[in-house]
Amino acid sequence: MNSVIKSTIAACVFFAAASTPLIAEADTFAYSSKGAFGYMSGSNGNLSLYVNASENTTQSKSNKSGSSGADASGYYFNTSTGECWFGYGSTDTIQFKAIGSLPKQVTASGAVSVTWYEYCSGLYPVVTDTVTFNEDLTAMRDQASSSWGTGHSEYGNIKVNDHFDYSSAPASVNASSISSQSFGTVPLLGGYVGQSKSHDVQITR
Numbered sequence: 001m002n003s004v005i006k007s008t009i010a011a012c013v014f015f016a017a018a019s020t021p022l023i024a025e026a027d028t029f030a031y032s033s034k035g036a037f038g039y040m041s042g043s044n045g046n047l048s049l050y051v052n053a054s055e056n057t058t059q060s061k062s063n064k065s066g067s068s069g070a071d072a073s074g075y076y077f078n079t080s081t082g083e084c085w086f087g088y089g090s091t092d093t094i095q096f097k098a099i100g101s102l103p104k105q106v107t108a109s110g111a112v113s114v115t116w117y118e119y120c121s122g123l124y125p126v127v128t129d130t131v132t133f134n135e136d137l138t139a140m141r142d143q144a145s146s147s148w149g150t151g152h153s154e155y156g157n158i159k160v161n162d163h164f165d166y167s168s169a170p171a172s173v174n175a176s177s178i179s180s181q182s183f184g185t186v187p188l189l190g191g192y193v194g195q196s197k198s199h200d201v202q203i204t205r
Contacts, residue, residue: 031071031090032058032200036098038106038135038171038193042178042186049074049178049186051133053108054196057092068096071201072112072131076183084120086155087129088203089113098193102144102169106193108135114180119156130181137171137191144169144194162201168194 035055042049050073057069069092076085094110111132118124144167153160171191179185 028205029203030059030201032198033069033071034196034198036103036106036194037166037168037196037199038098038108038137038191039168040133040135040137040171040173040176040178040188040191042188044184044186046078047074047076047180047183047186049131049180051112051131051135051178052199053094053096053106053110053133053135054199055096055098057090059090059092067092068094068108070094070108070110070112070133072114072133072178074114074116074131074180076116082121083118083124084155085116085118085127086158087114087116087127089115089129089131100139102139102142102167102195103193104139106135106137106171109133116182117155117158119158122156127182129183132177132179132181134175134177135191136174136176137193138174139169139171139193141169157205159204160201161203163198164196164200165198166194166196168192 033054037054039052053070071090074087089112091112096108099105114129114131116127146167148165151162171193173188173191
């Protein structure tokens with residue numbers, strides 16, 4: 001597997017459209033978050049990874065709600081073989097702390113089990129990976145911008161529908177990091193901190 005992915009604020013499409021393939025046996029998967037969040041992205045040219053850590057999450061897999069959690073997504077392209085991989089996973093067992101009303105600072109850390117799906121050729125099995133992250137994000141301004149709406153994306157037979165309503169400000173990434181067990185560490189492109197009224201994702205496969 002070798003891959004390349006898009007750019008950064010396709011970043012905000014993470015809130016909107018960069019989300020979840022489901023588990024092979026399931027038909028649908030849902031993930032929701034609200035409250036303070038910290039978001040960051042990174043890319044090494046072939047692999048791009050996105051992590052959104054949230055103050056409150058609800059996940060259909062675990063039937064838990066109200067705990068801090070994170071979802072991670074990624075893209076990996078191998079131009080020599082024609083492989084196109086899309087990965088997604090979520091967890092509700094992370095460390096999370098937000099300071100200030102925007103918030104001014106978000107620190108979060110944890111590990112997310114990510115399943116990768118090859119959606120161009122369909123010749124490869126799914127790959128299970130672990131994405132480890134450490135967020136140390138500080139808002140670079142006091143004022144936030146707002147974004148809301150709905151989105152729809154398709155990756156082969158994976159369909160992603162989402163609703164988002166949030167305010168955010170760009171953040172310095174400080175000593176933050178994102179690392180894939182399968183692919184290594186990616187250099188960070190940037191981050192955001194903010195407040196989300198809702199970030200709801202439903203995936204059908």
